[in-house]
Amino acid sequence: MDGKIIDGKEISRQIKEEVKQEVEQLKAEGCTPGLAVILVGNDPASASYVGSKERTVQALGMHSEVIRMDEATSEAKLLGEIRRLNDDPAIHGILVQLPLPDQIDEQRIISEIAPEKDVDGFHPVNAGKLMAGLPGFVPCTPLGIMVMLERSGVVLEGKHAVVVGRSNIVGKPMSMLLLQKNATVTVCHSRTADLPSITKQADILVAAVGREGMIGGEHVKEGAVVIDVGINRGTDGKLHGDVDFDAVLPIASKITPVPGGVGPMTIAMLMANTLESARNACRQNG
Ligand SMILES: NC(=O)C1=CN([C@@H]2O[C@H](COP(=O)(O)OP(=O)(O)OC[C@H]3O[C@@H](n4cnc5c(N)ncnc54)[C@H](OP(=O)(O)O)[C@@H]3O)[C@@H](O)[C@H]2O)C=CC1
Numbered sequence: 001m002d003g004k005i006i007d008g009k010e011i012s013r014q015i016k017e018e019v020k021q022e023v024e025q026l027k028a029e030g031c032t033p034g035l036a037v038i039l040v041g042n043d044p045a046s047a048s049y050v051g052s053k054e055r056t057v058q059a060l061g062m063h064s065e066v067i068r069m070d071e072a073t074s075e076a077k078l079l080g081e082i083r084r085l086n087d088d089p090a091i092h093g094i095l096v097q098l099p100l101p102d103q104i105d106e107q108r109i110i111s112e113i114a115p116e117k118d119v120d121g122f123h124p125v126n127a128g129k130l131m132a133g134l135p136g137f138v139p140c141t142p143l144g145i146m147v148m149l150e151r152s153g154v155v156l157e158g159k160h161a162v163v164v165g166r167s168n169i170v171g172k173p174m175s176m177l178l179l180q181k182n183a184t185v186t187v188c189h190s191r192t193a194d195l196p197s198i199t200k201q202a203d204i205l206v207a208a209v210g211r212e213g214m215i216g217g218e219h220v221k222e223g224a225v226v227i228d229v230g231i232n233r234g235t236d237g238k239l240h241g242d243v244d245f246d247a248v249l250p251i252a253s254k255i256t257p258v259p260g261g262v263g264p265m266t267i268a269m270l271m272a273n274t275l276e277s278a279r280n281a282c283r284q285n286g
């Protein structure tokens, strides 16, 4: 494989191995980390992610609970499930798979999860802590990207990082983490004028939009590190990123593929966050 390609699958394998060892230690102290995943409806992509999370939790020796709810489930019923899990001492992490059906207010649901069990890092308390530089749960995808960059030897201090996308789950927390590491950060979005002129200044370019191939060779500076967060199911039935991989590969100094890049890191960091939550809970009680 080309030395330029950052192997997210391999780095995620290492993280999961580390988590597995620490889970064994914690279990020996009588504390088994537990993750609950709630899936509402039958979206095949969501069902497939949830299945892969469930398998990973079990492979690492943690306790797994998957709650599948009907597409027509009311907000009140979902809130009730979350309150039950908030009070369950065997559960250290609660993840509600997004997106949710239209009758359910996503922010209302996220805000009901106990912040100390919010291993997605989506609760406003954890979002606020990230912004304030306080310890708390950090969203798995941007956290996984930071680990990938670090383990690939990418220096951030003094570099210009450009993030395309400003969602609460990827773009915004990504920009905060890069800022913490002393990068100079620019955040772009759908109203950004002349996107290529800005992305072309990036030493580190993170694409988190959800539009297949929208970052082409004309967007990238020679030698840039390019991180592709996008997951788009193409007309060919395969997964594609936001980056036109073949066009950008010759220009970039490092690049993440899709699949096999950021996606596997997201799941690995979910496991790491669940371990951390269990450690916090069990230390408090022991
Ligand atoms: N690999 C992984 O683990 C994960 C992958 N993803 C994938 O990452 C992608 C982004 O996810 P998410 O952040 O949740 O998506 P959202 O749809 O919430 O956000 C997309 C962002 O892209 C911006 N945008 C849209 N069109 C353009 C454009 N033409 N030029 C510049 N910016 C644009 C939007 O701007 P505006 O705010 O102005 O609307 C918005 O900020 C998706 O493909 C998703 O599937 C997501 C989570 C995890």
Ligand SMILES: Nc1nc(=O)c2c([nH]1)NC[C@@H]1CN(c3ccc(C(=O)N[C@@H](CCC(=O)O)C(=O)O)cc3)C=[N+]21
Binding pocket: 048, 049, 095, 096, 097, 098, 099, 120, 140, 231, 239, 258, 259, 260, 261, 262, 263, 264, 266, 267
């Ligand atoms: N509450 C919540 N938390 C999330 O973290 C969350 C969510 N909702 N909703 C959907 C998005 C998307 N997401 C992905 C996770 C892993 C891969 C992943 O492992 N992808 C593999 C490929 C998997 C395949 O082949 O289908 C890869 O890129 O190599 C992708 C996407 C988490 N999300």
